[in-house]
Structures are given as C-alpha cells and as structure tokens.
Amino acid sequence: MxxxxxxxxxxxxxxxxxxxxxxxxxxxxxxxxxxxxxxxxxxxxxxxxxxxxxxxxSKEGLVDALYREGFARLRRAQQNIERAADPLAHLNNLGTAYREHALAEPAYYRVMFEQTLPGFQPSAEALAVAETAFDASVEAVAACIDAGIFPRGDATEISKIFWAAAHGAVSLEIAGHFPPELATRHYETLMKAVGQGLQAGTS
Structure with a gap:
C-alpha cells in the first residue's frame, strides 16, 4: 500500500x-x-x-485548488528574485524566472493556462490568487516608469505586455516548437525587444 x-x-x-x-x-x-x-x-x-x-x-474543487497552487508557486518564484539596482534588469530577471518556473513545473503550467479539464471555471478566490502572481512584475514596471526608462502609463497593463510575450515564448518551448539549444536565445531576444519597444516611447 x-x-x-x-x-x-x-x-x-x-x-x-x-x-x-x-x-x-x-x-x-x-x-x-x-x-x-x-x-x-x-x-x-x-x-x-x-x-x-x-x-x-469535489473533483472540481480539487482542480480549483490545483489552479490556485500553480499561481501561488509562480508568485513565490517571482518574489524570490533578488531586486537588481537597474529596474529594467530586475524586470528581465523576473521574466527569466517565469520561464524557468514554467519549465520546472509544466504540469501546473498546463492547468493554469490550457484548460486541462474541459468546462472548468476557476472560482473567484482562484482568480484573485492568479491576479497576485504578477505583483512583483507590476512593481518592477512601476520602478521602470519612475526611473524614466518607460513612458508614463498603467504599470499593470504594461506588465501584461511582458507577460503576453513571455507566455507565448514559453508555451511554444514547452510544446517543442523551439529547439532546446535555441530556446534560451529566442526568449532573451524577445524580452529584450519588448523592453526596447517600450523604451522607444520615452524618446
């Protein structure tokens, strides 16, 4: 047994x-x-x-707990990143941590983003946990705005732009579309390009 x-x-x-x-x-x-x-x-x-x-x-309650756990672990992974003196470097470090966490826990990543259980709808509590997972990213974007690196704007919305880019690249990597020997370079190039695009708005 x-x-x-x-x-x-x-x-x-x-x-x-x-x-x-x-x-x-x-x-x-x-x-x-x-x-x-x-x-x-x-x-x-x-x-x-x-x-x-x-x-x-219930089974649905169990899956809801899996969803909450996935985002809670992501939040911890983000919060464990030591703050860099350069706000943009810190934001990029958070992006790296996002990728590393997703690759380390692909099963949770799928439950969080791929509707592994058809028809499952996260509870209000689970969605609230998901929202807090990116607090560290929002704070890093706000620091970039305060430092004049990014133009004035909504830090939460700008953070979601970074998330969208990171999520797309990570999802492709997990699905096997990026060869392992190229995946890191692709990811770093993408995140750098997103940062440079936002910086262009300050010029």
Missing part, C-alpha cells in the same frame, strides 16, 4: 496538501480528465476518498 499520505501527515497539513496536489496534477496531465478521479487519487496516495472530499469538496 502506498504510504505517501501517512508519511506526509508526520510533516503537517501543508505537506499533506502538497502531496495530494502534486499527485493529482500528474494524474490529470499524464492521463487526462478521466484519469483524475477521487478514488484513483486516494489509492495513489494511500488515503480514503473521505480525506479528499473533506479537503476539496
């Missing part, structure tokens, strides 16, 4: 939650929606289905 659940219990409730979510997302991405059932997941971690229903309420 699998003892993942029992082993995690000794580390506390947060460890239990992470074990469940990580096993659930692997089932969902590897086998599709039909493979992610409460019964299958309970067997995978060595727990009863009652544990899962108590924690998440």
């Amino acid at each position: 699998n003892r993942l659940y029992q082993d995690a219990q000794r580390l506390g409730q947060e460890a239990v939650r992470v074990v469940i979510l990580d096993r659930a997302i692997n089932l969902l991405v590897a086998g599709g929606p039909s493979e992610l059932t409460m019964r299958r997941l309970a067997a995978e971690i060595g727990a009863s289905t009652k544990v899962l229903y108590t924690m998440f309420g």
Whole structure:
C-alpha cells in the first residue's frame, strides 16, 4: 500500500496538501480528465476518498485548488528574485524566472493556462490568487516608469505586455516548437525587444 499520505501527515497539513496536489496534477496531465478521479487519487496516495472530499469538496474543487497552487508557486518564484539596482534588469530577471518556473513545473503550467479539464471555471478566490502572481512584475514596471526608462502609463497593463510575450515564448518551448539549444536565445531576444519597444516611447 502506498504510504505517501501517512508519511506526509508526520510533516503537517501543508505537506499533506502538497502531496495530494502534486499527485493529482500528474494524474490529470499524464492521463487526462478521466484519469483524475477521487478514488484513483486516494489509492495513489494511500488515503480514503473521505480525506479528499473533506479537503476539496469535489473533483472540481480539487482542480480549483490545483489552479490556485500553480499561481501561488509562480508568485513565490517571482518574489524570490533578488531586486537588481537597474529596474529594467530586475524586470528581465523576473521574466527569466517565469520561464524557468514554467519549465520546472509544466504540469501546473498546463492547468493554469490550457484548460486541462474541459468546462472548468476557476472560482473567484482562484482568480484573485492568479491576479497576485504578477505583483512583483507590476512593481518592477512601476520602478521602470519612475526611473524614466518607460513612458508614463498603467504599470499593470504594461506588465501584461511582458507577460503576453513571455507566455507565448514559453508555451511554444514547452510544446517543442523551439529547439532546446535555441530556446534560451529566442526568449532573451524577445524580452529584450519588448523592453526596447517600450523604451522607444520615452524618446
């Protein structure tokens, strides 16, 4: 019998939650929606289905938790980047962290952005968590505006331009359209071009 659940219990409730979510997302991405059932997941971690229903309420609640977890991890990855003296360098470092995080956790990335479960609609709470994932990027853009690097504008909207560029490149890379030996260079070139385009507005 699998003892993942029992082993995690000794580390506390947060460890239990992470074990469940990580096993659930692997089932969902590897086998599709039909493979992610409460019964299958309970067997995978060595727990009863009652544990899962108590924690998440339903399969939809479980997927909502996966969505929230993905964005919470992205937020932590962004916040862990040490602030550079140059605001634009810091913004680019955040872009690099976005790519590295997506490549390290592609299963969560797919749940966050690819509607892995047909018909799933994130809850208001999940959408709020998603919004906060890019606070560090918004702050970096605001710093670029204050320093005169970018023209005056809405820092949140400008941050979304960077996100759109980063997301597009990362999605293509994960899908295998960018060869590994070229992917880093493509990404860095794109992010540099976006920054230069915005700087042109200050001239």
